[in-house]
Amino acid sequence: MNTFFIEFRDPLFSIIIFFVLIFVITFFSYWWGRYKSKEDFKHLDRFLKQFRSLPSQNELKVLISSGELSEKSWLLLAQSYSKNGDYEKSIDIYNEILKVGDKSRYKENLFLLGKTYYKAGFLERSKQIFLEILKNNPRTPQALHYLLLVYETMRDYASALEVLESLGELEKDITIEYAYLKSLALLNDASLGVNTKAEKLLEIYIKTHQLTYFVFEYLFKVNPKLAWENFDSSKSELLCDVLWHVDKKDLDFDIITANGYLRELYTARGDLNLATKSSVFEFDVLINLNDKSSATLSFEYMCDNCKQMYPFAFHRCSSCHTLDTSRVEFSLCKNYHRDFSEENNSFQ
Ligand SMILES: [Zn+2]
Numbered sequence: 001m002n003t004f005f006i007e008f009r010d011p012l013f014s015i016i017i018f019f020v021l022i023f024v025i026t027f028f029s030y031w032w033g034r035y036k037s038k039e040d041f042k043h044l045d046r047f048l049k050q051f052r053s054l055p056s057q058n059e060l061k062v063l064i065s066s067g068e069l070s071e072k073s074w075l076l077l078a079q080s081y082s083k084n085g086d087y088e089k090s091i092d093i094y095n096e097i098l099k100v101g102d103k104s105r106y107k108e109n110l111f112l113l114g115k116t117y118y119k120a121g122f123l124e125r126s127k128q129i130f131l132e133i134l135k136n137n138p139r140t141p142q143a144l145h146y147l148l149l150v151y152e153t154m155r156d157y158a159s160a161l162e163v164l165e166s167l168g169e170l171e172k173d174i175t176i177e178y179a180y181l182k183s184l185a186l187l188n189d190a191s192l193g194v195n196t197k198a199e200k201l202l203e204i205y206i207k208t209h210q211l212t213y214f215v216f217e218y219l220f221k222v223n224p225k226l227a228w229e230n231f232d233s234s235k236s237e238l239l240c241d242v243l244w245h246v247d248k249k250d251l252d253f254d255i256i257t258a259n260g261y262l263r264e265l266y267t268a269r270g271d272l273n274l275a276t277k278s279s280v281f282e283f284d285v286l287i288n289l290n291d292k293s294s295a296t297l298s299f300e301y302m303c304d305n306c307k308q309m310y311p312f313a314f315h316r317c318s319s320c321h322t323l324d325t326s327r328v329e330f331s332l333c334k335n336y337h338r339d340f341s342e343e344n345n346s347f348q
Helices: 011-052 057-066 071-083 087-100 103-120 123-136 141-153 157-169 175-187 194-208 212-222 224-229 240-244 253-258 260-269 281-289 336-346
Strands: 295-303 326-334
Touching: 057 087, 071 087, 071 103, 087 103, 103 123, 103 141, 123 141, 141 157, 141 175, 157 175, 175 194, 175 212, 194 212, 194 224, 212 224, 212 240, 240 260, 240 295, 240 326, 253 260, 260 281, 281 295, 281 326
Parallel strands: none
Antiparallel strands: 295 326
């Protein structure tokens, strides 16, 4: 029986105790390391979470009224929320600032709120805000400008034109805005036929010589014959994408043959054979490929004023709100439409 027990004076006993102690210390140090790293991670996670979740409306009320941050900081924060598309938070901040903020800047803050409502698509609320500003300060061009945009988006062109008159009284050049609103009102008039609209639109263009893209895009779509009759070849580059998409049956060969740019454009498209080279790189490549490859042009649109890029043509830049600043840019791309047609034909 005694053979199973080791006496405590036995040197083997000390060695066993020594290894047990090493094991216990190693185990605790490993466990403590894991526990600490888990706690640190949780702490960091909790810290980061408060930045991911936005403060609620009530939290904002308390934060703003406590005055820990200056009004300017709150305005910057609201602007940043608005830029990131979180209009709801931006609107909450502006509303709270209007209640507790500096009353001497009430009109400016109200204007910022109206702008955010407009961006967020709350047109009726935005309209009420700009009308309120104008009730006390009728000579505020910024508020008039935004009110015009609101009416334009609501398709209330008669009211937009009234606002434009007030803007005109403040010595603003309103020629292009006037032509644009008149043209929009015309195109949205359900009582007029397509050809009447085209003729009236052309009358506006002849009077003002503005909105070339807007007018000819419509004319080439609904009445290509009328478009070619009034076409100014010097505007070919501006209308490059519109011309590129005109149906082959609607082409006016006399006008095309008489203009170098148009000859190159339609030879590059593969309809005619009137040019052997072009100074425009993309046209030159397409002319040399001679319709042997499935390449075509793709178009992008840049605002000349604010340099914002758009995948579609626009008349009023949604970023800086200027009119007729669209500039078309093109590049070579694969013609998926042609590939698709060829694949379909091969099955027949
Ligand atoms: Zn712009």
